[in-house]
Amino acid sequence: MTAQQAAVDAAITESLAEPSAGVARVDVGDETTLETAWGLADRRHDIAMAPTHRVAIASGGKGFTALAVMSLIVDGTLTLDTTARSILGDDLPLIDDRVTVRHLLAHRSGIGEYLDDDADLSEYLLPGPMSGYVSPEDYLGVLDGHESIFEPDSRFSYCNGGFVVLALLAQRASGIEFHELVRERVIRPAGLTATDYLRSDRLLGDAAVGYVQVDGAWRTNVFHLPVIGGGDGGIYTTAADLQRFWRALLAGRIVPADAVTEMTSMVTPPDESGEGVGYGLGFWVPGPGRVRLVGMDAGSSFASEHDVATGTTASVLATTGMGAWGVGEALGIDNL
Template identity: 55%
Template sequence: MDLAAEVAALTDEFSGVVRVDRAGSTVLDAAFGLADRRHGVPMTVGSQVAMASGNKGMTALAAMSLVEDGTLSLGTTARSLLGDDLPLVADDVTVEHLLAHRSGIGDYLDEDVESDIDDYALRVPMQELATTEQFVTVLDGFPTKFPAGERFSYCNSGFMVLALLAERASGTGFHDLVDERVLRPAGMLDSGFLRSDDLPGTAAVGYVRMDGHWRTNVFHLPVRGNGDGGLYTTTADMHRFWVALFAGAIVSPETVALMTTPRSDVPAEGQRYGLGFWVHASRDVLGLSGYDAGVSFRSFHDPVERLTATVAGTTSAGAWPIARLLEERLVTTSPAA
């Protein structure tokens, strides 16, 4: 069975998009299911799909571009820009700690605490979370978990704090900062932080299963994404992203090498982590992943094989069977394995 047929066999309940490129050729480019269930709008290969935490890599790159131009440094402390805000963030937490998920700060969406991803998780109305500064009240009140640098602990708050630091240091709104320093240089013209209450017709709607019915995720997530997740993208734009990243179009090759060097082993995920990027457990294959109410996303890139694969779904678990298949077929069994 070829790859396209194997993917198609896993799409009975999948709504989303899948793309694979190798050595300059597109091997698979497909769309399945509906982008809008209420109106029966079919998914297309050009649909803009949310990537949840997948955009932590873009947040990291925006921050590192500020490091490159001297606006920030890896040693810049969060406190130096937070002032009196978020007093429970330890004074010695740095940009580097935040990028590596080694800050130890308390997390407003703590993934170490068992919960249903489709729960209503936030304590403020979603429409009040449209700007970076509006997140300050949500991030406040979570005690430090461990001393900065002690160990890895995946932290959504850390990347929201990064967005705050980048915005305050640069004087540019975080959404504009990512657009100017990451999306445009990468040629990602169909990607952006769309508002969930004002989606264009090209964007796919996320869904959660509640009381036996599919309902949109508009009340589950911030109305506009930010540093820890929520960007909308296309599979074509993700291919452009990986190519541009390794061409030095976003930050320098030296910075890319720094960000993609593993800082932590994460056995629970079967992976390692650098600065904003997941790294395969035994190979230099990079990944970005996203998981939230009505969103599942995985994109990975092997620079040696010039291989890129992305799968994005509009339910919380829809993308995972296909993502596992792609990694098994394209990474585990590839020639360099």
């Protein structure tokens, strides 16, 4: 047993005590050096998690949104300097007229946040039934009414609402429904076979169920999150598809290489982000040649990082809000 496998096994033992379920995988080049799963993918039916299960990756989906937007920049539908106002018209009047696609992608827009990222995971954060949030247009009501918190591009502040706005801009500018746009511009070009926006009220048999603890009892997260993921996260994927994703991205099969370089270059340094990790345009940048996606929500925690120099991809996907972190650190994904 390798030292890494021993560390992962110990972290999984702690994660099981939560209890959580998840998948961890490491690939070095074409070789899978570690692959394991733990816990129950579906507690009601006592179904064990397998490495092939699809798991929701929360804010990890922001990378997919960013790539869909960048594909529209590549084809001339948008530019990085396109203002949100030029597409929103009279909608969301509190968004500063100077806010651009670049600012939104970099979390430097200053727009007011619709979702409290620091709230307890057990809280119900969105009004109305979760089945009412499908299209980016459905979020206009909750995005509205939030004052800007700083001047555009004056600093970094992680903003879920900014990526919902990006989905709205992309859908309106392209004339293509947002989820289909991501499928057409990201999922299919990358050759991802098990990645999609699944509805929580119609999960496929190979999709793991997310769980959140409410009043001391574990419940599914179906009433905590929109019925289908959107611009700020919620896509389902597998550890194997994440390996395919990073390889396709860096090979220029999703957007051209120069666009990938721009997205994965550090815009905000680690000390300014406050997370100990830098940020580019839709991707975390832990350091030179390293790129990362991370997510956490009610019933989901996730991290996947690729190191260009070594060709190493490490991924962990879990079905609770805290289940991934110890395992991710054991995989070498630091500052989670």
